Amino acid sequence: MSEDDEDQSPATDLRSRNKSRNCISSSSSQTFPDHVLENVLENVLQFLDSRCDRNAASLVCKLWWKVEGLTRSEVFIGNCYALSPARLTQRFKRVRSLLLKGKPRFADFNLMPADWGANFAPWVSTMAKAYPWLEKVDLKRMFVTDDDLALLAESFPGFKELILVCCEGFGTSGIAVVANKCRKLKVLDLIESDVTDDEVDWVSCFPEDVTCLESLAFDCVEAPINFKALEGLVGRSPLLRKLRLNRFVSLEEVHRLLLLGAPQLTSLGTGSFSRGDQSQQEPPDYVAAFRACKSVVCLSGFRELMPEYLPAILPVCANLTSLNFSYANISPDMFKPIIHNCHKLQIFWALDSICDEGLQAVAATCKELRELRIFPFDPREDTEGPVSELGLQAISEGCRKLESLLYFCQHMTNAALIAMSHNCPELTVFRLCIMGRLRPDHVTGKAMDEGFGAIVKNCKKLTRLAVSGLLTDQAFRYMGEYGKLIRTLSVAFAGDSDMALRHVLEGCPRLQKLEIRDSPFGDVALRSGMHRYYNMRFVWMSACRLTMGCCKDVARAMPNLVVEVIGSDDDDVNRDYVETLYMYRSLDGPRKDAPQFVTIL
Amino acid sequence: MIGQLINLKATELCLGLPGGAEANENLAKSAVGNKRGFSETVDLMLNLQSNKEGAVDLNNVASASKETTLLKDPAKPPAKAQVVGWPPVRNYRKNIITQQKTSGKEEASSEKAGNSGGGASGAALVKVSMDGAPYLRKVDLKMYKSYQDLSDALAKMFSSFTMGNYGAQGMIDFMNESKLMDLLNSSDYVPSYEDKDSDWMLVGDVPWEMFVDSCKRLRIMKGAEAIGLAPRAMEKYCKNRS
Numbered sequence: 001m002s003e004d005d006e007d008q009s010p011a012t013d014l015r016s017r018n019k020s021r022n023c024i025s026s027s028s029s030q031t032f033p034d035h036v037l038e039n040v041l042e043n044v045l046q047f048l049d050s051r052c053d054r055n056a057a058s059l060v061c062k063l064w065w066k067v068e069g070l071t072r073s074e075v076f077i078g079n080c081y082a083l084s085p086a087r088l089t090q091r092f093k094r095v096r097s098l099l100l101k102g103k104p105r106f107a108d109f110n111l112m113p114a115d116w117g118a119n120f121a122p123w124v125s126t127m128a129k130a131y132p133w134l135e136k137v138d139l140k141r142m143f144v145t146d147d148d149l150a151l152l153a154e155s156f157p158g159f160k161e162l163i164l165v166c167c168e169g170f171g172t173s174g175i176a177v178v179a180n181k182c183r184k185l186k187v188l189d190l191i192e193s194d195v196t197d198d199e200v201d202w203v204s205c206f207p208e209d210v211t212c213l214e215s216l217a218f219d220c221v222e223a224p225i226n227f228k229a230l231e232g233l234v235g236r237s238p239l240l241r242k243l244r245l246n247r248f249v250s251l252e253e254v255h256r257l258l259l260l261g262a263p264q265l266t267s268l269g270t271g272s273f274s275r276g277d278q279s280q281q282e283p284p285d286y287v288a289a290f291r292a293c294k295s296v297v298c299l300s301g302f303r304e305l306m307p308e309y310l311p312a313i314l315p316v317c318a319n320l321t322s323l324n325f326s327y328a329n330i331s332p333d334m335f336k337p338i339i340h341n342c343h344k345l346q347i348f349w350a351l352d353s354i355c356d357e358g359l360q361a362v363a364a365t366c367k368e369l370r371e372l373r374i375f376p377f378d379p380r381e382d383t384e385g386p387v388s389e390l391g392l393q394a395i396s397e398g399c400r401k402l403e404s405l406l407y408f409c410q411h412m413t414n415a416a417l418i419a420m421s422h423n424c425p426e427l428t429v430f431r432l433c434i435m436g437r438l439r440p441d442h443v444t445g446k447a448m449d450e451g452f453g454a455i456v457k458n459c460k461k462l463t464r465l466a467v468s469g470l471l472t473d474q475a476f477r478y479m480g481e482y483g484k485l486i487r488t489l490s491v492a493f494a495g496d497s498d499m500a501l502r503h504v505l506e507g508c509p510r511l512q513k514l515e516i517r518d519s520p521f522g523d524v525a526l527r528s529g530m531h532r533y534y535n536m537r538f539v540w541m542s543a544c545r546l547t548m549g550c551c552k553d554v555a556r557a558m559p560n561l562v563v564e565v566i567g568s569d570d571d572d573v574n575r576d577y578v579e580t581l582y583m584y585r586s587l588d589g590p591r592k593d594a595p596q597f598v599t600i601l
Numbered sequence: 602m603i604g605q606l607i608n609l610k611a612t613e614l615c616l617g618l619p620g621g622a623e624a625n626e627n628l629a630k631s632a633v634g635n636k637r638g639f640s641e642t643v644d645l646m647l648n649l650q651s652n653k654e655g656a657v658d659l660n661n662v663a664s665a666s667k668e669t670t671l672l673k674d675p676a677k678p679p680a681k682a683q684v685v686g687w688p689p690v691r692n693y694r695k696n697i698i699t700q701q702k703t704s705g706k707e708e709a710s711s712e713k714a715g716n717s718g719g720g721a722s723g724a725a726l727v728k729v730s731m732d733g734a735p736y737l738r739k740v741d742l743k744m745y746k747s748y749q750d751l752s753d754a755l756a757k758m759f760s761s762f763t764m765g766n767y768g769a770q771g772m773i774d775f776m777n778e779s780k781l782m783d784l785l786n787s788s789d790y791v792p793s794y795e796d797k798d799s800d801w802m803l804v805g806d807v808p809w810e811m812f813v814d815s816c817k818r819l820r821i822m823k824g825a826e827a828i829g830l831a832p833r834a835m836e837k838y839c840k841n842r843s
Contacts, residue, residue, distance in 0.1 A: 109686030166691075192693050197728070220693065304701065327697055351698075377698060379690040408688060435688040492687070517686075 041067040051076055070094060077101065078537050080118055080142065081562065084588040085126035097136035097161075098127070104540050104582060105490075106515050107141065108166065111542055111580065112566060115595050120144040120169075122593075128155035136161040136187075143167070146198075149174035153181035160212075161187035171196030172223055180205040186239075189217040197223035204229040213237040217244035219269045219301065224248040234261050241295075244269025247303035250276030255284045262292035270301030273309065273328075286312035298347075300324035307334050317341035321368075325350040326375050332357040340365055349373040352387040352408060359391030363398025371404040371429075381436045385410030396420035404429035411442040412469060417451030421458035430455050431466035437493045440470040447471055453478035456486070463510075466490035476500035480507025488513040498525035505529035515540040523550035526581075530554060533561055538584040546578040554583070555601035562586045563601040564594070703741070725813055729755065731790070731821040742813045748805055755792065755821065794819045 058068040074097040102118025134156045159182045249271030305328040326349040335358045345366040402424040448469035471494035480503030501521040522545035555563040566580040590600040725742040792804040795818040
């Protein structure tokens with residue numbers, strides 16, 4: 001499960017430093033030749049794992065910069081357009097693992113036309129020549145083609161892990177090539193990606209002998225699979241620990257797979273969780289199958305749940321640390337008997353169909369809960385929501401260790417947010433989506449300023465915030481005053497004036513990612529942040545009040561900032577109103593693959 | 602986006618068994634063996650004005666971003682207008698929930714029947730490919746009530762490609778070979794489908810309900826390539842009539 005994992009440190013990996021301080025003075029004292037020092041340094045620096053530590057080490061002096069570049073094996077690039085692939089391969093010589101992120105998050109919500117970019121192709125072709133020992137590629141919101149996957153499969157003989165999160169552009173034919181050619185493949189995780197059905201039996205493409213597979217996740221693949229081949233694959237994958245099936249795998253088929261490999265599995269995605277064969281014959285003993293899953297701690301799937309079979313999972317509930325019901329329309333009555341057993345649960349995702357009642361049950365049982373995500377079954381603005389401030393209040397009282405929250409609802413009160421801010425001091429991620437735009441506190445009628453204010457003030461570890469409901473500039477004043485650790489901020493339909501954005505830009509020194517839509521912020525606000533933009537990963541502002549003139553000014557004043565204005569094809573190029581602004585720092589200037597509807601200032 | 606109004610006129614052909622009851626009450630009878638007249642035309646307007654939301658779009662086709670377009674939700678009459686990308690739920694998640702809602706839990710098996718546009722009471726998912734397009738799309742034929750609806754949806758999905766402009770006036774005369782040949786000789790696109798017998802037919806030849814039942818797959822092909830279909834299609838109708 002990986003919707004928008006938070007990264008831990010600023011992406012300042014590749015900011016080049018012009019100063020060159022040679023910390024080793026070769027003139028005065030007796031020194032070893034540089035290459036010996038380099039070797040020593042290499043042996044020491046190779047133990048540094050954390051990105052932050054490595055970034056710091058690389059700033060010590062030129063030598064350290066160079067050696068760090070030789071020893072860094074895992075590279076994180078938070079914005080694929082912040083630098084070119086050539087720069088990556090020049091700076092780091094021995095990369096084994098790449099984590100690359102492409103499109104900004106608001107692209108997920110149709111706010112950006114298709115074909116905007118974030119192509120994996122230039123990266124894979126450059127790395128194919130430079131990193132023959134590449135083992136791991138982890139992409140998020142990138143456009144990956146079947147050809148890219150084929151090139152990857154052919155170029156890296158030791159390739160072990162492919163993780164594609166929210167990606168698109170490829171199909172089952174690309175997956176087939178990877179399955180077939182990457183003989184050392186341990187991890188093949190396709191997560192919430194758009195995978196075209198090319199009608200290729202990719203499961204059969206894995207090699208015939210014993211595989212190294214440890215994790216296989218294909219729950220997002222919207223295509224039937226060859227079950228017999230899958231059974232064979234599971235049977236010859238002794239190291240398999242994580243298996244996430246898609247909705248074309250029925251309960252009976254899951255049953256058969258569990259008979260094969262249940263005791264080793266730690267993570268199971270249950271596929272459709274409904275019977276494929278509706279005939280009258282006696283269903284297999286699902287409970288026994290789940291009882292055999294002694295190691296399963298993470299359960300997901302339930303894509304087409306038949307509720308009468310849900311109790312089959314009871315044997316594993318006591319061990320579960322992670323449970324994802326977010327594709328299952330489960331009522332409170334179905335839900336409560338299950339959750340009462342999940343005492344160890346730390347991560348829980350569900351639809352709001354469990355209602356406030358279900359949340360109260362969670363609060364009563366799941367004292368170890370760290371992460372909660374409640375998604376709307378009916379994501380429209382004007383429906384009656386089944387969850388409300390009651391559920392949130394209950395959670396805040398029962399789950400004191402809560403660190404991360406995503407909550408969709410129709411109504412909320414300031415009181416509930418204030419309560420949560422006091423009860424859950426460990427909160428680092430707080431994302432509340434009151435689906436009705438501009439909705440005030442439905443009990444007092446006031447804006448939601450005080451509630452969100454309390455969150456930023458009392459949750460001292462808060463790094464990520466998403467706001468909603470009726471919010472005035474006051475809410476943003478609170479954010480600027482108290483949100484000192486905030487790195488990611490999402491704003492929609494909020495604020496009264498430019499002052500709101502100014503408060504944030506002037507008050508939040510750690511702000512890295514700012515995404516704003518449909519809010520009355522204009523040129524004055526944009527200009528007020530110019531001292532920040534080089535220290536941020538990106539700024540997104542759509543349907544705000546920006547003018548072309550101001551954006552051009554910013555672009556002129558900040559040459560290492562790429563300022564993209566995104567419009568539609570038939571926009572008048574000279575139009576002054578800026579529909580969407582997306583700007584980000586870049587070491588290599590504006591990109592060359594921008595489509596027609598993107599204007600780079 | 603290219604905004605063009607396309608008129609695709611197709612005929613309602615009479616499968617004229619004297620006294621035979623046909624599904625579509627629009628059919629006029631004509632004597633077997635005669636050159637057919639056209640009782641009805643189905644007016645397929647492929648409207649390329651980009652509209653947000655609307656038909657089922659199982660891929661994340663983001664429309665051109667203008668100011669937030671307000672669109673009436675057709676299911677609920679005077680409901681509040683929906684805004685693009687709000688609430689911020691990923692299409693991936695929305696689509697899954699939508700699938701569950703339309704097909705219903707008890708009918709989950711019909712979706713698992715694969716890609717055949719079966720007569721199951723569940724969804725009738727068929728793949729749509731377009732010559733030259735990088736990948737396939739899928740539509741649920743049950744979501745539409747007429748050829749018109751389907752055309753609109755297809756146009757939205759593939760609106761980056763030019764669709765053919767069929768003679769604005771008049772109807773396609775299947776028996777008027779020269780007109781048909783003109784049409785099919787153009788490089789414009791023509792929707793065709795694979796029916797239950799695995800024959801490829803031109804879309805619009807049978808009544809809508811019959812089409813939904815028999816269509817297994819859709820292909821939007823270049824007019825020039827569709828030439829081969831027309832004679833076969835005509836052959837089939839002749840066969841069906843006797």
